[in-house]
Amino acid sequence: MTEPGMSDIKQRLTTAFLRMGQQRLADIWKCDPSEAGRRMNGQRNIPLDDFCSALDALGIDIVTPDQGAVTVPKDEWLALRTLARKSLESE
Numbered sequence: 180m181t182e183p184g185m186s187d188i189k190q191r192l193t194t195a196f197l198r199m200g201q202q203r204l205a206d207i208w209k210c211d212p213s214e215a216g217r218r219m220n221g222q223r224n225i226p227l228d229d230f231c232s233a234l235d236a237l238g239i240d241i242v243t244p245d246q247g248a249v250t251v252p253k254d255e256w257l258a259l260r261t262l263a264r265k266s267l268e269s270e
Contacts, residue, residue, distance in 0.1 A: 193219065195237050207232050 196204060196219060205215040208229045217223045225233075234241070242248045251259075 192234075195239075196233055199233075199236065203236070204233060207236050 199207075201212045201215050201219070204219070205212040208215055208218070210218075214223070218225045218229075242250065
């Protein structure tokens with residue numbers, strides 16, 4: 180359950196970071212696991228460089244509005260990809 184006032188993005192990122200595990204985050208951030216835990220539960224601020232390192236470890240790319248890219252739900256993307264392949268196969 181999402182805590183009151185927590186944005187959807189924050190909730191998803193927090194969940195993804197926690198799935199990596201506290202030890203993995205500690206290794207990425209070069210700190211001990213208890214410090215990683217304090218950062219994740221809001222007792223400490225996470226430096227921007229450390230935040231970016233964790234995003235990199237998850238393989239997350241940031242899409243900004245100025246890139247002209249849009250997000251598409253996975254099921255729609257899969258459908259479009261399938262149609263494009265079938266179209267190329269029929270030529």
